[in-house]
Amino acid sequence: MAREHLPVELTSRVLHAAESGYYAWQDRPPSNRLVKHAWPTEAIVGIHTASRGTYGSRRVHAEPRLDVSIHVSHDTVELLMQCAGPHGLPGNRPPAPST
Known part of the structure; x- marks a missing residue:
């Protein structure tokens, strides 16, 4: 999302997902x-x-x-x-x- 310069709030609303999930994924170490x-x-x-x-x-x-x-x-x-x-x-x- 950040790569495409889309706002996280708008994207999470459209996808019906929590913003906190995006930020948790972003801070997670590689699998x-x-x-x-x-x-x-x-x-x-x-x-x-x-x-x-x-x-x-x-x-x-x-x-x-x-x-x-x-x-x-x-x-x-x-x-x-x-x-x-x-x-x-x-x-x-x-x-x-x-x-």
């Missing part, structure tokens, strides 16, 4: 899951960047086990990639038309 996913997310984004943005979740999942040695499931890699934003290129390009 255990967020802390646990921070390092793998950095490694995943680094691997995706090193592949020049071509690797999808399958290849990114295979890569850490070879080099970086982080142990996360394929589903976790997929989730972290969706949250962080990188996307792989679509696979199996059609053959170039012959002229």
Whole structure:
């Protein structure tokens, strides 16, 4: 809300939520899951960047086990990639038309 410069009072009234809930959320420390996913997310984004943005979740999942040695499931890699934003290129390009 603050990022969009919306007043907390108005937003809480529209959403039928208490203002105190927003301020409690704002002051809360990061969750255990967020802390646990921070390092793998950095490694995943680094691997995706090193592949020049071509690797999808399958290849990114295979890569850490070879080099970086982080142990996360394929589903976790997929989730972290969706949250962080990188996307792989679509696979199996059609053959170039012959002229």
